[in-house]
Amino acid sequence: MTRVTVSIEDDLMDAFDTFLNQRGYTNRSEGFRDLIREKLQQTKLAEDENGVGIAVLNYVYDHEERMLASRLMNAQHEHHDLTVSTVHFHIDHDTCLESVTLRGNLADIRAFADKILAQPGVRHGELYSVPGELHVESHHHGADHHGHAHKHEHLKITT
Structure with a gap:
């Protein structure tokens, strides 16, 4: 040692x-x-550019910062493929906390988090990531092959 x-x-x-x-x-x-x-x-x-997983991005920001809430919401919409959910909490009159649950490519998640945390008016932030494995399954609806198919992606967390 x-x-x-x-x-x-x-x-x-x-x-x-x-x-x-x-x-x-x-x-x-x-x-x-x-x-x-x-x-x-x-x-x-x-x-790990090919790694997938889930993550939670928590950040505190100044609600009064010019157009910040709009920029944050637009960033989440631009990355709708990563964003699973958002919880918004009012700390006081001027300060908010958001917790964004994300799923997908970890490099993309990190880039999204960096973009959010670099915004003027975001005071504190932290990204917590957990690696996983992406599984894609498909199945058919209907009694024969003339039904329609669905693809389901799910993430298995690695231990």
């Missing part, structure tokens, strides 16, 4: 220690390792 030394501002270290204590960590090293593992996994997911 490699030992490293890192310099961190006191207030950031205090916040990290609080984080670790709240989650039951017994030492800082395991907390750092878990954060590094998580970031590396998220980076790997984002870089």
Whole structure:
């Protein structure tokens, strides 16, 4: 195992220690390792251009920012193939939280999330992705082959 030394501002270290204590960590090293593992996994997911999965994009934004709500809604409509659902929550008079559930190609999901999070007026945001496998099945309706066919895509989450 490699030992490293890192310099961190006191207030950031205090916040990290609080984080670790709240989650039951017994030492800082395991907390750092878990954060590094998580970031590396998220980076790997984002870089896998053929990978599919599901994701949740959460972001807080300023409702009063000029045309921001409209731009956010338009972005979701432009990516209707990825967007499964959106939950909108009013935090206060000027601030909203949205949680967007997404499904599809993880690179496309990441590009969509980056576009949303880069909007002026979006204050905080996070994308959580889970890899999966896309399965496509088709079946016919009707007693004979003259009925109509349907294709169903479903995502199986990998463990």
